[in-house]
Amino acid sequence: MKIPFRGLFKNILRLGSGELLSRLCGIATAVLLGHRYGVVVLGVYALAQGLSQYVQPLIDFGLRQVGARLLALYPHAASEIVERVQRQRLWTAVLVLPLIAIYAAFAALPAEMKVFLFAFSAVGGLYAISLDWVAWGQERLYLLGLARSVVPLSILVFLMIGRSPGQRVLWWAVAGNAFGYLLQGAIFWTWWRRQPSRPAHGEILDAVRESLAWRRTRIMGLAWLCNLAFNTIDVLMLGLMSNPEQIGLYGAAYRVLNQVLVTYYLLTQVLYPRFARHGVEDRARMLRAHILLPLLGVGILLAVVISVCRRTVLTIMFGHQFLAACPLLLLLAWSIPLDFMTSYLSNAFIAWGMEKKILLCTGISAASNIILNLALIPRYGARGAAINTLLSYAIFLTTLCFVGRTVKQLAPGTHLQMEAAACP
Numbered sequence: 001m002k003i004p005f006r007g008l009f010k011n012i013l014r015l016g017s018g019e020l021l022s023r024l025c026g027i028a029t030a031v032l033l034g035h036r037y038g039v040v041v042l043g044v045y046a047l048a049q050g051l052s053q054y055v056q057p058l059i060d061f062g063l064r065q066v067g068a069r070l071l072a073l074y075p076h077a078a079s080e081i082v083e084r085v086q087r088q089r090l091w092t093a094v095l096v097l098p099l100i101a102i103y104a105a106f107a108a109l110p111a112e113m114k115v116f117l118f119a120f121s122a123v124g125g126l127y128a129i130s131l132d133w134v135a136w137g138q139e140r141l142y143l144l145g146l147a148r149s150v151v152p153l154s155i156l157v158f159l160m161i162g163r164s165p166g167q168r169v170l171w172w173a174v175a176g177n178a179f180g181y182l183l184q185g186a187i188f189w190t191w192w193r194r195q196p197s198r199p200a201h202g203e204i205l206d207a208v209r210e211s212l213a214w215r216r217t218r219i220m221g222l223a224w225l226c227n228l229a230f231n232t233i234d235v236l237m238l239g240l241m242s243n244p245e246q247i248g249l250y251g252a253a254y255r256v257l258n259q260v261l262v263t264y265y266l267l268t269q270v271l272y273p274r275f276a277r278h279g280v281e282d283r284a285r286m287l288r289a290h291i292l293l294p295l296l297g298v299g300i301l302l303a304v305v306i307s308v309c310r311r312t313v314l315t316i317m318f319g320h321q322f323l324a325a326c327p328l329l330l331l332l333a334w335s336i337p338l339d340f341m342t343s344y345l346s347n348a349f350i351a352w353g354m355e356k357k358i359l360l361c362t363g364i365s366a367a368s369n370i371i372l373n374l375a376l377i378p379r380y381g382a383r384g385a386a387i388n389t390l391l392s393y394a395i396f397l398t399t400l401c402f403v404g405r406t407v408k409q410l411a412p413g414t415h416l417q418m419e420a421a422a423c424p
Contacts, residue, residue: 043248062220071137299337
């Protein structure tokens with residue numbers, strides 16, 4: 001299966017139109033908090049956002065990826081898929097709240113900020129009513145991108161309206177977060193109710209029920225949770241083992257990194273429904289050097305640019321008080337080429353239904369990251385977390401490469417080549 005690059009580019013633009021607005025709002029919020037309220041306030045907000053990132057995969061627990069894949073494969077069974085997935089997501093949203101409360105209770109923050117941390121993250125549980133995964137699976141990317149921008153735009157607007165002194169301004173972020181998720185849910189449900197309902201055959205419905213069974217989705221959920229832990233556990237561990245200032249500096253450096261990666265993440269998200277329809281030969285073709293090496297080269301080029309411009313970027317975005325984050329940004333910049341490779345490979349493997357292998361890879365990487373953080377964060381703080389990020393990326397990429405070798409060996413052409421080489 002060949003990928004139509006013209007259609008791919010159009011889909012990136014459709015998703016990117018809303019994603020760009022979302023990113024601009026996120027940057028504006030960080031700039032507002034950094035310049036007006038300082039490192040500590042930005043650090044507490046970054047920790048709340050980091051904890052909120054875990055709310056979504058815990059609510060989904062694999063249902064988002066499995067549901068989107070099923071919609072791409074069985075569009076006629078959309079109603080059955082949506083009903084089953086949403087019912088499970090609403091139940092898990094309730095179960096997530098005690099976990100948020102436990103983390104907030106042990107965070108190294110004053111009591112008032114612990115309450116804010118819980119409130120902001122708990123409000124993020126309203127994500128359970130969203131149907132963004134449906135728009136993703138049906139490749140309604142323009143709708144998906146614009147609807148995603150609603151939450152960060154709402155937070156920014158409420159913060160600008162609030163203008164409260166000191167740390168109290170963060171409560172306006174809670175209100176904006178709640179309003180944004182409610183509005184986003186209303187947008188998706190209004191769109192969904194206007195979609196025509198189509199009957200599905202019994203065999204398709206049986207396949208859907210089997211795929212959404214807990215014993216199947218839990219593998220994807222664990223894999224995605226481990227992948228998130230690998231990527232963002234540093235912030236949460238800093239919240240338990242360090243102080244808001246270190247979180248603020250690390251969050252500033254990581255926010256710069258995320259803005260660089262946004263376009264690339266658009267590509268991997270757009271490719272996911274197409275990857276889900278790949279056959280064995282298509283999978284092997286997508287892992288060839290002429291695709292992977294250019295990704296690595298572009299990542300290295302971006303890392304060089306960020307490394308050279310790090311002082312200017314941090315000063316413009318957050319102010320002179322964030323120049324202490326320069327060493328952190330220098331280290332994190334070199335995770336860009338590694339992230340280009342790991343994001344592409346893990347996204348492809350998940351779309352191809354290789355949840356167990358991805359779980360093994362992400363589990364090893366997340367465990368290594370946690371162990372390294374326990375060893376280095378108490379002594380080196382945010383700088384230790386940045387060093388651990390690079391080491392964990394290298395481990396993750398190594399494990400994914402071993403999985404990629406097995407995919408290539410399954411391609412029919414590869415078997416023919418091996419047999420021909422074995423003949424005298």
